[in-house]
Amino acid sequence: MKLITISRQYGSGGREIGEKLARRLDIPFYDKKLITRAAKESGFSESAFENAEKKAGNSLLYSIAMGMNAYGNHDIGFTHLSLDDQIYLAQSNVIRKIAKEGPGVIVGRCADYILRDYSNVIHVFIWADMAYRKERAIKLYNLPEQKAEENILKIDKARANYYNYHASEKWGKAENYHLSIRSDTVGIDNAANLIVDYLKSTERG
Secondary structure, eight states, rough: OOOEEOOOOOOOTTTHHHHHHHHHHTTESHHHHHHHHHHHHOOOOOOHHHHHHTTTTSSHHHHHHOOOOOOTTTSSOOGGGGGHHHHHHHHHHHHHHHHHHHEEEEEEETTHHHHHTTTTTEEEEEEOOHHHHHHHHHHSSOOOOOGGHHHHHHHHHHHHHHHHHHHSSSSOOGOOOEEEHHHHOOOOOHHHHHHHHHHHHHHHH
């Protein structure tokens, strides 16, 4: 059985799909658990990991604040990196360890990019139309109705900026994923079923 990474638009139900998938396959689910583990192993606080993505609301300002993307340069020591880069590296190390430990479901955290060269990983992107996401965000996350769409777009932008900066790829680009599922069309349960079916087909192949 393979590891599954799930990237998702805000309000599309990606996290819920990931949880259902993990339960059906009886494998670990990594969201908050990943943050807790990364914090424990790195010494950074859990809030530092939780807030890293939220800070990336403006791509230009985020890039300036972070400085040049230095963690690809092996001549630069870990301590010379920005705090956000250090957090990203600590998080990446944990994700790679998880990939070696066995099957599981990882939500977000640039996991698809970090594990892009791993053969035992399936990458999934979950998306939906705005009306569906607004309805979920208002009902489940208590976003004010008048500003729901504005907040959804802001969160999506932060996720995209964070991913585009750290991954040097474009968030949501079809070529980065094995599956792209529109949750408002198929539903949350059926989205999990589709991923299970895809896993079975790859195992048969």
